[in-house]
Amino acid sequence: MEAKKIEAIKNYLSFYDAKYYDVQAELIDHFATAIEKYQRENPELTFKEAFMKAHQAFGGKKGIWKYLDGVERDVRKKANRMLFSLMLKFLYWPYILLTALIVMGWHFFFLNVDVDPDRLYLVCIIVCAIIVWGINSYRLKNVKMYMPRQANRSIFLILYLVVFLPGNHLIAFNEPGHTLLVTYFSLLTFTYVSILRLPDLAIKETLKKYPEIA
Numbered sequence: 001m002e003a004k005k006i007e008a009i010k011n012y013l014s015f016y017d018a019k020y021y022d023v024q025a026e027l028i029d030h031f032a033t034a035i036e037k038y039q040r041e042n043p044e045l046t047f048k049e050a051f052m053k054a055h056q057a058f059g060g061k062k063g064i065w066k067y068l069d070g071v072e073r074d075v076r077k078k079a080n081r082m083l084f085s086l087m088l089k090f091l092y093w094p095y096i097l098l099t100a101l102i103v104m105g106w107h108f109f110f111l112n113v114d115v116d117p118d119r120l121y122l123v124c125i126i127v128c129a130i131i132v133w134g135i136n137s138y139r140l141k142n143v144k145m146y147m148p149r150q151a152n153r154s155i156f157l158i159l160y161l162v163v164f165l166p167g168n169h170l171i172a173f174n175e176p177g178h179t180l181l182v183t184y185f186s187l188l189t190f191t192y193v194s195i196l197r198l199p200d201l202a203i204k205e206t207l208k209k210y211p212e213i214a
Contacts (some may be wrong), residue, residue: 001032005047009035012051013064020146021213022206026071034058072146078209079150079202086151086201090194098193103186110181117181121171124188125164129156132192139199145213148202155195163188 009031013024034054039045045053058064089095109115136152143149167184170176176184207213 001036005035006032008047008051019144020075020149021144022210023068023071023075023146025210025213026075027068030067030071031058075146076150079147080154082147082202082205082209083151083154083198086198086205087194089201090190099186099190102189102193103182106182106185106189107178110178117171117176120185121167124185125167128192129159129164132195136195136199143199143203145203145206147206147209148199151198151202152195155191155198159191159195163191 006028009028010024013027013031031054034057035047035050038050038053039047055064058067090099133156140149140152163184167188170180170184
């Protein structure tokens, strides 16, 4: 579709306050597809007439508001799939080397430093989580993309379910051995590293999926 027609659709949909660029791109694509469909079925239709048919087919203003919610759900699913693919990257070079260094660091730390695991756990899981959350919130503050924000929320949920809850049981209410301490704190550290790397990676992946917003 011609750029000026896309711009006309964009101006029309701007009324609906789709504030995230990737959500806008998804909505514009669906609307443009509907217009092209009507013009293929009836070549005599002008762009404006096909535009109005698409508007009516979407259910008018109320329908588009409802459709916008559906688009956000679709983009949220894409964001979660993107997060999974990004996490897989941490299984390969150079992150494997980073994992080895983290494990070795905690191994020698617990061998040479007499520290209360419960206190260290509370500092790492609460203070560090707040710091990391603050850093990512600041980095994403002016990013008008839904997918990086959703991926960031999802990975903090993973931190809570996969690291924080097991840590409460394994460390706060038990006397864990050296191997368990090294494993747990290595996992916690690597999760924080992943979270801090996530915004840049998620923005790049979003721009790949929606090059029109670059």
